Amino acid sequence: MPASGMPEKGRIADGGMADGAPDMGSMTGAAATTRPGGMAASRRGAAPPPRLRPSGKPRLQTAAAALVGTVALVLAALAAVVGAALLGIVSIAEEARQQTVPRVVLQQRDALAAAQLGRLAEVILNSHDRGRRATALEEAETLALQFAERADRAAVERLDRALAAVRYSNHRADLIDSLSNSVREGLGAVDEVLARATRLLAEPDKAIQDYAFLSNLYQLRRLYGEAVVADTPELLGARDQEILTLIRAQRALLDELSPAAAAHMEELVDLLQRISDARTLTDLHRGRLAVQRQMRQDIDTAHRLLRELAEGLASGAASSALATADRIVDYGRRALWTGIIGVGATFLVLLGVAVLLLRHVVRPVRTLSDLLQRLPDDPQPVTPPRALLEEFDRIGQAVTRFAGTLVALHAQAGALRTGEARLGTILHSAPFPIMIARRSDGVILFANAPTGELLALPPSVRTEALRLGLADFLDDPAEAMALPATLYRLNRATSIETRFRSADGRVFWGILTAVAMEYEGVGAMFLAVQDMSLRKDAENALRAAKEEAEAALTDLQRTQRSLVQAEKLASLGALVAGVAHEINTPVGIGVTASSFLAEEVRKFRSTMSEGNLRRRDLESFMDRVQEASAILLANLERAGTLVNSFKQVAVDQTSEARRSFELRGYLEDVLGSLAPHVKRTRHRVSLVCPDDIVMDGYPGALSQVVSNLVINALTHAFAPDQAGAVAVAVRADAEEGWILLEVADDGAGIPFDLRERVFEPFFTTRRGDGGSGLGLHIVHNIVVGTLGGAITLACPAEGGCRFTLRLPLQAPVPLPGPA
Numbered sequence: 001m002p003a004s005g006m007p008e009k010g011r012i013a014d015g016g017m018a019d020g021a022p023d024m025g026s027m028t029g030a031a032a033t034t035r036p037g038g039m040a041a042s043r044r045g046a047a048p049p050p051r052l053r054p055s056g057k058p059r060l061q062t063a064a065a066a067l068v069g070t071v072a073l074v075l076a077a078l079a080a081v082v083g084a085a086l087l088g089i090v091s092i093a094e095e096a097r098q099q100t101v102p103r104v105v106l107q108q109r110d111a112l113a114a115a116q117l118g119r120l121a122e123v124i125l126n127s128h129d130r131g132r133r134a135t136a137l138e139e140a141e142t143l144a145l146q147f148a149e150r151a152d153r154a155a156v157e158r159l160d161r162a163l164a165a166v167r168y169s170n171h172r173a174d175l176i177d178s179l180s181n182s183v184r185e186g187l188g189a190v191d192e193v194l195a196r197a198t199r200l201l202a203e204p205d206k207a208i209q210d211y212a213f214l215s216n217l218y219q220l221r222r223l224y225g226e227a228v229v230a231d232t233p234e235l236l237g238a239r240d241q242e243i244l245t246l247i248r249a250q251r252a253l254l255d256e257l258s259p260a261a262a263a264h265m266e267e268l269v270d271l272l273q274r275i276s277d278a279r280t281l282t283d284l285h286r287g288r289l290a291v292q293r294q295m296r297q298d299i300d301t302a303h304r305l306l307r308e309l310a311e312g313l314a315s316g317a318a319s320s321a322l323a324t325a326d327r328i329v330d331y332g333r334r335a336l337w338t339g340i341i342g343v344g345a346t347f348l349v350l351l352g353v354a355v356l357l358l359r360h361v362v363r364p365v366r367t368l369s370d371l372l373q374r375l376p377d378d379p380q381p382v383t384p385p386r387a388l389l390e391e392f393d394r395i396g397q398a399v400t401r402f403a404g405t406l407v408a409l410h411a412q413a414g415a416l417r418t419g420e421a422r423l424g425t426i427l428h429s430a431p432f433p434i435m436i437a438r439r440s441d442g443v444i445l446f447a448n449a450p451t452g453e454l455l456a457l458p459p460s461v462r463t464e465a466l467r468l469g470l471a472d473f474l475d476d477p478a479e480a481m482a483l484p485a486t487l488y489r490l491n492r493a494t495s496i497e498t499r500f501r502s503a504d505g506r507v508f509w510g511i512l513t514a515v516a517m518e519y520e521g522v523g524a525m526f527l528a529v530q531d532m533s534l535r536k537d538a539e540n541a542l543r544a545a546k547e548e549a550e551a552a553l554t555d556l557q558r559t560q561r562s563l564v565q566a567e568k569l570a571s572l573g574a575l576v577a578g579v580a581h582e583i584n585t586p587v588g589i590g591v592t593a594s595s596f597l598a599e600e601v602r603k604f605r606s607t608m609s610e611g612n613l614r615r616r617d618l619e620s621f622m623d624r625v626q627e628a629s630a631i632l633l634a635n636l637e638r639a640g641t642l643v644n645s646f647k648q649v650a651v652d653q654t655s656e657a658r659r660s661f662e663l664r665g666y667l668e669d670v671l672g673s674l675a676p677h678v679k680r681t682r683h684r685v686s687l688v689c690p691d692d693i694v695m696d697g698y699p700g701a702l703s704q705v706v707s708n709l710v711i712n713a714l715t716h717a718f719a720p721d722q723a724g725a726v727a728v729a730v731r732a733d734a735e736e737g738w739i740l741l742e743v744a745d746d747g748a749g750i751p752f753d754l755r756e757r758v759f760e761p762f763f764t765t766r767r768g769d770g771g772s773g774l775g776l777h778i779v780h781n782i783v784v785g786t787l788g789g790a791i792t793l794a795c796p797a798e799g800g801c802r803f804t805l806r807l808p809l810q811a812p813v814p815l816p817g818p819a
Helices: 025-031 036-045 060-126 130-148 153-201 208-227 233-256 265-277 280-374 390-429 449-454 477-490 533-610 615-653 663-673 675-679 699-716 752-757 775-786
Strands: 434-438 444-447 492-501 507-519 522-531 659-662 684-688 694-697 725-732 738-745 790-794 801-808
Touching: 060 130, 060 153, 060 280, 130 153, 153 208, 153 265, 153 280, 208 233, 208 265, 208 280, 233 265, 233 280, 265 615, 280 390, 434 449, 434 507, 449 522, 477 492, 477 507, 477 522, 507 533, 533 615, 659 663, 663 675, 663 684, 663 699, 663 725, 675 699, 694 699, 694 801, 699 725, 699 738, 699 775, 699 801, 775 790, 775 801
Parallel strands: 684 725
Antiparallel strands: 434 444, 434 522, 492 507, 507 522, 659 694, 725 738, 738 801, 790 801
């Protein structure tokens, strides 16, 4: 359309253009307002509005007085109600005082019952008579049932926990009695052995080495006696070690006995074997110490719970009820006087408020109302009188500004008409495409010259009304149908990326910005278009490059997983080699023992077939058979234990099963599987871990982490001729539910410039020696991803290297990885 075709009365409701186009906010703002000049002229020509006249409704002074009176009546009624309520509180408090005494009597009775339970618990926990303990436990159960019928839930739960601790202590006391009987029987067997040895070796003509052998037997009896009365596991372990050392010395003395004593060699060997078998006494006493320690914990728990129960029943509720009643009475009386005084003060305050309202509110409001009534008839600057209150002073200033604005509007009416004509010229000469389309059917009502160039319109129609629909230039006509609904809901739509189709059939991408407006009295859309074909081409190229990069990353991740699986298989191969080496020794001993046993059976059968079998030969045969069977059984059990241990570690290393496991025992199995690797070096591997740590997670992942860290230390930390130490230590973290696992060595450490790269994939300092550079990277991924923890590296100043793993006791459920 020509410039004259842009009507002066067009109104754009909101501004906005496509990216890269100049801001049309100022232009649309001028066109968005209907010319006020015409309205002002019509108002001057019309008759002046009538002045406000009294309508017979209540005036402001009357309403204020009525409000004050109403508030006073309400406060008086409120004071009466509050006073009555407070009097009721006082009477309720007095009644509560009268009902407290029976409750105190019941609580004293419960306190006596709790004290009786404490006495029975003392009998159960301190008596060594099983019958007396059983009787006391039965009485405590009966008394607890009676107490539970009238006690509250918290007291009953505390009593149940105390009785449970007492029951556990009673069971453990029975277990200690059984262990003590077994210890006494074992010591009796040792005494019988000493008596037999004394009869064989105590003759006066015996040699010195015979007496030394007998003296060592008595020394063993003394050590057994000290071991079974040791009060700490450390002292028991020391005595057990002394016993083992002395038994080895006795075995060496067997070959040095005199000929007279050597005549009883078989019997002496049997006696020494029986004394060696008596080492089970240390295991019995070790179990007895553990039970005693648990029993002491149960005793402390029972004492604490019963003491808390008695103290709570004796003094809790009675004193609280009396104090509550006293406070209710005191606060009730205080509130009554406070209410009376408050009502009086309220009356005085309301009186002052009424005076202030009449003087400083009603009077300024009436003055401003008169000024506003005169402004429509005679718009001229006004100056209201100054008010005492700041709010009314601001209202007066606003009235002054309103009067000035009304005067300025008359002067701006002519300038607005000039601005509308200028806006039409700007829209036609804008360097970017602009269209105005009817909102109801999308017919284009106005388009500037850049629009014709972008849409390839024929020159014959560029200067005329197009009378074409917006759908004729959109590649997807549905978007043209949805755009009016979007504008109806949001009033504008910005940065819509869509495909356009020009008149010559060319399809290109563009950014469309639409704003709702009025054009020639009908709902319309103000449209700005920006060609974005070049940007779309760049985006497509970027998307293709991204897809290629993602494909390369997927291939890299697949290769990395293959290398990780290879690392697992290599670790499993080392484990199999370790199993073969460890099992070889007990299996070899078992084969030797079985061969010896077969030879003895052959000799015995030959002697028996010849008819030369004597009682002495039979006893000697039975002793040798028993000894060989014991050796065979012990070594086969050793081999079975090794197989089970290595089997569990192997299963964990080749699977990702989740289970609960005891940490110390599992770490011992893992380090045991590394024993063949360690034995080929001069290094030592130690473990420090509490016994009571149980983890719920993935033992296979933890096994791989610990194995990789230990093997990494043995491989990289030490020089070929150096003897070093690798320490694995576990301790509880400061945060509950977490542990710290450290793998430290005293080797050469890691250079400062390489520490930040140790967890990177394929980083290794021994690539020429077969290193893949994935060991520590796998460790980092397992710790962070599978185990849900964190790993840090530290190199102390004194040397060495320390890896610290912070792990949760309950591992998280891992997210599914990429296919």
